[in-house]
Amino acid sequence: MSQPYLELRRRTQSRDRSLREKVMSLEEACRFVRDGDHVALGGSTASRTPMAMIWALIRAGKKDLTVSRSIVSTEGDLLFASGASRHILTSWFSQGIVWGVSRVMRGFTESKRAVFEEWSHLSIGLRYRAGAMGVPFLPMRSMMGSDVAARLKDLREMDCPFTGEKLLLVPALNPDVALIHVQRCDPYGNAQIDGLLFMDVDIAMAANRVILTTERIVSNDQIRRAPDQTKIPFFAVEAVVEAPYGCAPHECFGAYEPLFPHMDYYAELTRKNPEAGAKEYLDRFYYGPKSWTEYLNLVGLEPLLDATRRGRSIYAD
């Protein structure tokens, strides 16, 4: 449900929006996420997933998070399996088309230990956009008449006062926190994103706090040389964390493609005994390593380099 406007403004006005350095570690950035928060994730499916921050939040034992994302992949399994979340709002939830239906998602939702709240893809985009625009809803023309809409409570229909046409109104979504991974940003949080944007800009502007992870931190001077490439302004950002390969085993446009052997390994591990498989994966890759670098080391240098070679090939034309 939409936040009352004055409450939304109060939360925004109370943020420190000054031009200031906010570089910190993954562990430090965890303080911006509280148990019970609504956490929105940037990227989509296996692309620009803010995996390093999710990794840190799971390790920090966060719980009761409501998580939303345009499309949810393996990170959704791990949020369920770790107990960090029992409620995911998205339009599609499974590892990816080639790997079939997620058995972890199935296990948790079919047994009613967790909720997969399904909205149409556009309706999620418009909910974030309404949140980013500071309006309590946006009108749209899809999803009406379907059972997707019938199962959702926070919807209204109206007859357009200009045309008389029936419209669906979807409520603004202003996440407590947004996690966004980008190719580069400066120490203040001015973020530049290459390639597909998904819903990241709206998510960032809608959220009440933003944690940016980035492949690399660049100088503010570099940002100011091409300000028309900046996609998220510093004043909307609470934390900047440099996390190289911060989406692994997912991809980051222009930097690396998904680590397919790792994705296949995960799919295989969770196919037969989904929850034991997810637990084994968490133990090995999430709770085992002492740092993100150690995590990457476990993932393996060779697959990282292979993914990098493929990732950079997008610029090979």
Add this chain to the structure above:
Amino acid sequence: MSQPYLELRRRTQSRDRSLREKVMSLEEACRFVRDGDHVALGGSTASRTPMAMIWALIRAGKKDLTVSRSIVSTEGDLLFASGASRHILTSWFSQGIVWGVSRVMRGFTESKRAVFEEWSHLSIGLRYRAGAMGVPFLPMRSMMGSDVAARLKDLREMDCPFTGEKLLLVPALNPDVALIHVQRCDPYGNAQIDGLLFMDVDIAMAANRVILTTERIVSNDQIRRAPDQTKIPFFAVEAVVEAPYGCAPHECFGAYEPLFPHMDYYAELTRKNPEAGAKEYLDRFYYGPKSWTEYLNLVGLEPLLDATRRGRSIYAD
């Protein structure tokens, strides 16, 4: 007032949206504008004004155009003075702050020979955006209570069904034609814009036809090397015209700044006897030259080079 949805779709579906070359002359592109059309202009004030196309339309004797733009500068004077338009919808109308109130605008509107329909800046942006999104209205939180709103007919208020808050609904604006000037596009109409975007992307997506003028035409290969820089897709474009210095005497980001001496000359010409001055200007610069190149020659190479030097200085850091 918003177009009925099925009529909007019918007009869009009847456009030839295939990937095809559509390069033509300014004169040929005039056929996409019919007398009585609503013509939306890209850019704002003295920036990225589609001046070459306006020049061609005035020369072609178009009339009864309703013209809209975020902020209107000298092109508004000339549209009134030439008889091309008697109705301009904008948020601010004068040459520019440093030159004071336009006496041409005053003359035409105070004598009721032409209309300056005033909307708030954001409301115009949201009207174009609603048109671009295919919805009949967007909600907003400003303009309520003011006399700006009180003078407008096409507004509705509503109590938000989610929060109970009072909101203003502004109707979609789907111009018949949009005129947009860009730094570069390919022969199909894939357009890349540097610097300030103003409302151009929404205008282009909202319109039923788009005429692009461009500083230079580049290959489709070049566009495809950086598709995340494309701001307007080819299928929304009807005509591509290469018009170097197509905004002169206004500016084009990164290419040239305004030709200030020319702007001063125009201001002086229209100060004492506004309509005679505007007529003299039209005779000399609009009806006199045989081609856009001849127009530029009249404007003068030296001021063009000076404006170019200043324009490119934005990249001098």
Add this chain to the structure above:
Amino acid sequence: MPTEARACTASELLCVMSARLLENGQVIFAGVGIPLLAATLAQRLHAPGLTILFEGGTIGPHIVPGQLPPTTNEQRCTRRANMLVSTTEVLLLLQRGYVDVGFMGGAQIDRYGNLNSSFIGPADDPQVRLPGTGGGNDIASLAKMIVAMPQEKRRFVERVDFVTSPGFLRGGASRRDAGLISGGMYKVVTDLALLGFEEETGRMKVEALHPGVTPAQVQANTGFELPVGPGVGFTEPPAAEELAALRRLDPDRVYTA
């Protein structure tokens, strides 16, 4: 079944028959797999000016033979595209009316063309929780739809367990009355037949049988009454050049095995 048709797989048949429905100059939203392959085939054969959109935000990509992207959200989908936009923007192109055709596969379809990709069994207590709508609901709400899927009794059901992507809902004016005044089911392409929908009732009908297929075969693979009227003829079998072009696009037979 005559030799020409038997010489290709069911997936190849789906691809060729679907590709023929696409027209030059159209802008289409394509799902991955058969839809993308068929759209690319149409570009190679008769529709060079066909524009493909992907849900992830890609406009007009260049598909490299043998390298069809596995999802619509990754950088592989963006190769040599004309433009990249946000997911919300690309879906809004549907709502604005720039898109002619939505083209997707389907897990379960009913008599009125409603598609289910959410639940097997009741939504509150399902036997299987499926991955959900993705862009399917929005595409089916706003575009003229082509669906390609194998014809099987468990997939062609009287009433889907859950209307994920709306067809004609309960038939008649029910889709329009729900507020969906544009788009709607156009064709369903199966390995047995080309199916359409009656304008008044919104019911599925057989428009043509694929070469060698009998009305009884169609009915046997359909969970509701789907009679083949007296005037219904046969589709043209895939031509050699169609199959050759298709096999060049998917040389490893990832999608057409």
Add this chain to the structure above:
Amino acid sequence: MPTEARACTASELLCVMSARLLENGQVIFAGVGIPLLAATLAQRLHAPGLTILFEGGTIGPHIVPGQLPPTTNEQRCTRRANMLVSTTEVLLLLQRGYVDVGFMGGAQIDRYGNLNSSFIGPADDPQVRLPGTGGGNDIASLAKMIVAMPQEKRRFVERVDFVTSPGFLRGGASRRDAGLISGGMYKVVTDLALLGFEEETGRMKVEALHPGVTPAQVQANTGFELPVGPGVGFTEPPAAEELAALRRLDPDRVYTA
């Protein structure tokens, strides 16, 4: 008037007094001229982390002394900015609540802080058609407002001819009742005084007189009753370092003559 104040121009006084109202860390929407100059002065003096937005779509530009941009829509406004966005997006930052203060000049203001930049005389038959609202209406609808303008009887009127940018409308709850539940007039800085507004009634009040200014002077230059209460004191005169910093920013005295 003591020497310190007389030693600067009215425009300089406006700039210095306005700059003092801006706080470090604020995000402000600034019009060109005095507002931009005052905001830049505040950055140099006590608010280095102040962020300036321009209506044209510029976020956090770097203002070069002596090169203040003449409008908010041209490339000169974008020099070394942190980000450029569309006009609609930058105005939506106001609606989303990211902006603390809107800061503009005014042609005509009334008792309730309503501003007019549209018509002199009746709107249907004006003596003068002015350029209009620009972003003014949206800024005044959605942000806490600071207005800097010279205090003259013809500018400070009982009721503006036309409410272009809303103040407290007709006072009391009228602004809130109209749907404007946030923002509102905060301060008006003139060459004579610092003005504010009564919370309950929304009426303009004198908060402080500039050094040497008398209550009678204020009333003589105001078109409505604007009494100076017994507790009202004086502003601190511009300090030497404030004036020095200001003169470095506008060495040619384009805005401060």
